[in-house]
Amino acid sequence: MKLLVDSASCMGHGRCFRILPDLFTYDDEGYPSIRDELVEVPADLAEAADEAAGTCPEEAIRLIAD
Numbered sequence: 001m002k003l004l005v006d007s008a009s010c011m012g013h014g015r016c017f018r019i020l021p022d023l024f025t026y027d028d029e030g031y032p033s034i035r036d037e038l039v040e041v042p043a044d045l046a047e048a049a050d051e052a053a054g055t056c057p058e059e060a061i062r063l064i065a066d
């Protein structure tokens with residue numbers, strides 16, 4: 001599974017950081033540092049990635065199956 005954060009949609013609420021701190025880091029402005037990058041999600045973090053995507057109020061996190 002891969003994950004993509006759409007920078008145009010992300011408003012920097014930080015819910016994804018709290019759910020998935022092993023994958024998300026954020027910049028000085030509070031936005032995910034992996035915006036607009038296709039990131040591989042390790043198998044052991046797939047459930048948390050799904051939860052992070054589901055809690056994003058802007059639906060800025062998209063999961064892509066392999």
